[in-house]
Amino acid sequence: MPENPESRTAIVTGAARGIGAGVAKRLASDGFKVAVIDLDESACAATVDAIVSAGGAALAVGADVSDAASVDAAVERIVSELGPPTVLVNNAGITRDNLLFKMTVEDWDAVMAVHLRGSFLMTKAAQKHMTEAKFGRIVNLSSTSALGNRGQVNYSAAKAGLQGFTKTLAIELGKFGVTANAIAPGFIETEMTAATAERLGVDFEDFKKFNAEQIPVARVGQPEDIAHTVSFLVSEGAGFVSGQVIYVAGGPKD
Known part of the structure; x- marks a missing residue:
């Protein structure tokens, strides 16, 4: 870890709920001061409160990760209030599902802006502090959908x-002591997958049961499953693991 323990600051984007909230709580329990970023700062309150009540340190930060000025302002605030970040988890994401022939340009652009532009801007802003500390951990949230999924071309x-x-x-x-890895979750029980079930007109419990039957470990994933993997990847001991994509999906993926 960096020589100065005060620089154990982590940023988690899209951390108001779901996987991001689970990751933020886990990193706090690992001893990090956690910046909880989401589009709506007030939406971060539950995650921050959970961390603080458990004895951790957290800061709610409202930011549009797809906007350069918003990102730069957020990172500057984090540096001043928590310390220079040496861990970044790019988790913020949205879905705008539709079949290709129905998908609008706006739906394509919105998804690209949050996932790709957002991760680029956040990483560009945070890496300066990592390279200066000669230590950094970047974890990007991919998905099993990267292998192809009907209705999700964007x-x-x-x-x-x-x-x-x-x-x-x-x-x-x-060469600056910074690693970068990606986690590709399978079916994780979150508000996002609940919204998918609703879009498909399927009861969420039935949806989970159906998906669990397709998964070798015979259950759907929880945010904590992803948080455990993040915890490993950002640890000092994971310094020789970089450039990897880890599928956390309850079974093998191609």
């Missing part, structure tokens, strides 16, 4: 793009 392309982004970060930043 989301699949964005999540596949994050894998190439991750591998290039690993090549460029490795």
Whole structure:
């Protein structure tokens, strides 16, 4: 870890709920001061309160990750209030699902802006502090949808793009003590998957049961499953793991 323990500051984007909230709580329990970023700062309150009540340190930050000025202002605030970040988890994401012939340009652009532009801007702003500390950990959230998923041509392309982004970060930043890895979750029980069930007109419990039957470990994933993997990847001991895509999906993926 960096020589100065005060620089154990982590940023998690899209951390108001779901996987991001689970990751933020886990990193706080690991001893990081956590910046909880989401589009709506007030939406971060539950995550921050959970961390603080458990004895951790957290800061709610409202930011549009797809906007350069918003990102720069957010990172500057984090540096001044929590300390220079040496861990970044690019988790913020949206879905705008539709079949290709129905998908609008706006739906394509919105997904690309949050997943790809957002991860680029956040990483560009945070890496300065990592390279100065000669230590850094970047974790990008991909998805099994990167392998292709009906009705998600935008989301699949964005999540596949994050894998190439991750591998290039690993090549460029490795000599500065910075690693970059991606996690590709399978079916995780979150508000996002609940919204997918609703879009399909399926009861969420039935939707989870159906998906669990397709998964070798015979259950759907929880945010904590992803948080455990993040915890490993950002640890000092994971310094020789970089440029990897880890599928956390309850079974093998191609």
